[in-house]
Amino acid sequence: MSFLRTFHNIVTDQALSFDQKSQALLSFGLQVFQLDIGIISQVEDNHYTVIYVACYNQELQTGASFPLENTYCVHTLKADKALSFHHAGQSKIATHPCYQNFQLESYIGAPIKIDGKTYGTVNFSSVEPSLPFTSEHIDYIELFAQWLGAELSRNQFIYELEVNNKTLQKLESAAKIGTWQFNLVNNHIDWSAQTKILHEVSPDYQPNIQDALAFYKSTDDQNLISEAIEVAIQTGESWNLELEIITAKNKAVWVATKGSAEFVNGKCIRLFGTIQDITDSVELRQELRRKKEEAEFALAERSKLFAKISHELRTPLNGIIGMLTAAIDEGDNSRRRDKLKVALRSSDLLLCIINEVLDYSKISYGELSLEPSHFLLETVFVDLVSLFTPLCQNKSIQLRHKLEIENATYVHFDVTRLGQIVSNLLNNAIKFTHSGYVELTVHTRKIDHQILLTLSVSDTGIGMSQSTLNALFKPFVQGAENISQKYGGTGLGLSIVKELVEMMEGEIKVESELGVGTTFTVNLTMFEGVQETHESEPIPQIKDAEILKVLVVDDNEINRIVMESCLLKINIKPEFAIDGRDAVFKCRKTQYDLIFMDCIMPEMDGWQATKQIRKERLISPEVPVAALTANTSESDKLECKKAGMDLFITKPIKLPMLYKAVKEAIDVKACKQLV
Template sequence: MSFLRNFHDIVSNQTSDYDTKIHELLKFGLRIFKLDIAIISAIKEDVYRVEYAISPDNSLEVGTTFDAAGTYCIHTLNAKCATSFHHASESDICSHPCYLNFGLESYIGAPIVVNDIPVGTVNFSSANVSPQFTQTHIDYIELLAQWLGAKLLERESINKLEKSTETLKKLETVGKIGTWEVDIKEGAVYWSDQTRIIHEVDDDYIPNLTDGISFYREGESQQQITKTLEKSMATGEPWGLELELVTAKGNYIWVATHGTAEFLNGECVRLFGTFQDITEDVELRLELEKKKREAESALKDKSTMFAKVSHELRTPLNGVHGMLNALVDETNEYKRQEKLNLALRSSQTLLKIINEVLDYSKITYGDLRLKPNDFLLEALLNDFSAIYAQLFEKTPVSFQSILSIPKDCWVHTDEVRISQILSNLLSNAFKFTEKGSVCLTATAQKRKDVVSLEIQIRDTGCGMTDAFMQSIFTPFSQDSNVAMSKREGSGLGLSIVKELVTLMGGTITVTSKLGSGSCFDIKLDLVHGNAHTPLSDDVKNGDHLYENIEVLVVDDIDINRVVLGSCLETFNIEPVFAIDGEDAISKCQEKPFDLIFMDCVMPGLDGLQTTKILRAQQVVGPNTVIAAVTANTSDDDKAACIEAGMDIFIAKPFQSTEIQNAIIEANKLKYQHSLK
């Protein structure tokens, strides 16, 4: 917009002659392109002649001639359009005579055309490397070249005036710039063709001043143009405005209108100016402003998250750290057990917060993915009922579960995420209900294509305010009317529940009244699953599972080996330890292992590379189970582990049940192999 305004001011200045305008345009071009040399040339019979020039030391004189083939302008003439480059030495023209002779790194030029014949060029150059040229730069150089062509045509002959007018129309079309004029005394209004095109009126439309103003959108735009015209007619002050306009076809667009007034004997006799459709520019600007607001909001959300998470992490960290310190000198076995239990509960709270933050991060970046599997729906809900029934036994709150699930109802969906939804909602009910009851109701109906699951979790807890209900699924939102002692947590649980339900194609609704409890209703349509036979009890729980099994633990960090080794001791397993990938390969060459716990990130050979070598070179047998034990838990990390040849993925910090499941899997393969 700035260069068009300046271009208009220069070429429409009635006090300047042709040569003055040329020099002003060249100087303006040098400022736009940030270059040193400006030239308008005439080219005839392969001779390049300097007609106008601006150079730092005025060494380039008018009348200087060159071989046209030895100038960069030969590319512009051949292309028949504007050409540019900003780093000649790094381009395919580095061997061009112009670069070899003058060392010009940057160039932008356009052909000057008269009667469709190139008669010269306007170009700007520099020995310095410039920033890359933009479409704005191309627009200006083409606009300047076309204006020069029109002026040359006008100067050649008055008889060629009509062709000069046609060139002006082309300029309007290229720049989407129309012209207009108002004869104050006669009351006549003139619009150029491009102005009519912008207003979307017929070619024979004859405007008047009142109609012209009525095209501006009612309200601020009409008021602003009316006041501006009145002020210009009174003072002669020129203007430039960006306003909304409604075309004859009812389309809303943005226009830039620039104008000035002409006076005769102190009386305003004429208004004239330019008119441009800038809808794309304004929409782009508005979109950038929107993106800026979104970025600022995202930054604010991240700051809120960091502050909130930092605060919430300190409580369980304090529990873990404080209790472990207290255990150092504690000799009373009962108190030691109490402090160990508190440290364990604190670590579980810490892990829950970390998992919620990771899930929220995945949701924010669109990386949250479902991992469907086949499972028995009744078994999952019965397990949750049993777990929370035990939790409520130690409270004055009664827990009831009403389940109406077909016993043979197998579904194919993400069992972990279903569990996460139930866990978050039941944990909230447990946290915010001090008396009364909590009820879990679930019904499932097997239909032709889907299993329709409806879950309701109702409590008689503290309830929620109407104001909080408006933002209940917004991250970090918490009800200020709830006692601070109950507000522990990341503030992400319900927002994650909402995202998970939506991702599964379901709905979640909530009703609540302050002081009277809350009710969450979830509806999900789940895909039918394939039934499979679980491991028999003798395979899952037999004592022989933990006997005569060879286990290798591979980790470069001492404490990780100690933690995993201690966990294995509870299953009466004494593992062999390896401190890195090469050590693991060496240990596997010495003796066979049934189960390998492999860290993924290690110096030298990492876990993925080590696993690939063990599998490719058959250092381990096909019945050896390799379990990844890693803090890298993204979907890409899991996929990489499977691709490398690992069988199980366990995220740090791990639960003992995950280690047990890995042992069961290894023993199952060993047991099945022994039967062959």
């Protein structure tokens, strides 16, 4: 919303000239894209000339000229659309003359067009790599280019008109302004050639007052212009209106119509004025308004998310804090164990809420991806039935299931997300059912090498009204207000289910009747899989772990305490570093056999620290560095690998992955001793 407001304030400031607006836009662009150089260029005969420039070091001046092929803009003009890259040195254009000569790492630019012809470009660049540019950044640079093209076009027309002594014919042709006059003495209307072109009528067209008014699109617009004419005739008051007309060829055009009255001896004898095609300007304003509304809606949704999540987090946090506080002074071991179990269940609920929020966030930004694997299809549903049966028993309802799946049906699909879909539907059904049953039905049909899966989850719960069904898959929606208050939850579950099903190119349908129950049906198409054998991976028995020198790097004290508690279980007393800089310092003094490295830290993060440690060879190349991170995307894993990390351990930390890292470190140390 801030971008649109600032852009609008610059381009509509009548106190600024075009030159001043152009410089202001470039300066604004430097802030938006967080780059160092902004240029508006003109390209003629494969030569690139700087028309306007904004840069922090003032090294580039207006009028500087370069061969077009030596600039990144040559790619933008060839593509005939906005282009961007954030790290040229690691891309296929690292050999480009612009990179070789100026070492410009990041760039975003768009072609400026005047009447369909390329005028030049507007572009921003920097010698430092930037964060990847988003689709919003592409929209912004295109908006800059569109406005510059329109303004350059208008200025060019005005210049041509001035050169040609501002003749009326040139004015009408260039600016799309037509003139008209209405002689009240003889009721004769005269339209200029441009006015007839604007209305898309023939050159010999002769309008009357009724025909002229009939071109205006709506009755309201016709009444407005009629009223303005009457007021002008009676009082001499001029008018300036923006209205929509429908041309003779049925084309909708926005026009600015201006009119004045001429009086002789106190009587109006003539009306005259101009009419101008302002469709582009109106559409641009509408587009800006639409983007502003979208930004405001996104802000409102974000505020709603924060409020909802803030409320939902308090319940499990209260359980964790309350039970742990009570367990501290509890003398009875059995009661202490019960309190700790409640705290653990609360922590599981807290983790579920956090995972829902993270999934929704990833979906919103297009970062969620499917990770297919080969698995036995039936086991997913058997495991879920086993998991949810106790929940149904606790509520005295039945969990029915009917699995019509051929034996040994293996599929290649994302087993985690499939389980998430079914789990969300079952959990939802159980939550809103107080008596009767919840039923899971699964049916498969094989066609060629594909498995067509149909699953349904039915319940005899509270059901839904039509208004609730209409908004069912929208985030944060749980029906009536009393439903949300009574049952809790984030309202993200079904929204995530729908997004996942659509990502899988499937279909989800729902049927419900208030007070009777609900049925969700999901149709998915899967590829046939193959059986894979996996050796079981129990937690290894660690021997000789105490011989390891282990460094834990984390800026959070609680995380360090957790890691120490886990490692002490296997006789490892680790050393600690509070950030990346401290880790490098300690590695210069001590040879470690294993490093657990947090990624997000102040001063120096885990990636930078690992690169520095590897670069200075402060540990042997074989010594493992295990990343500790709450980020689980493939891009995060790739970044860790590039930094020199060997293992990837996600938070909350699971002991098997921790033990695996220790076992690997022991094996490395044993091999070194043998050598």
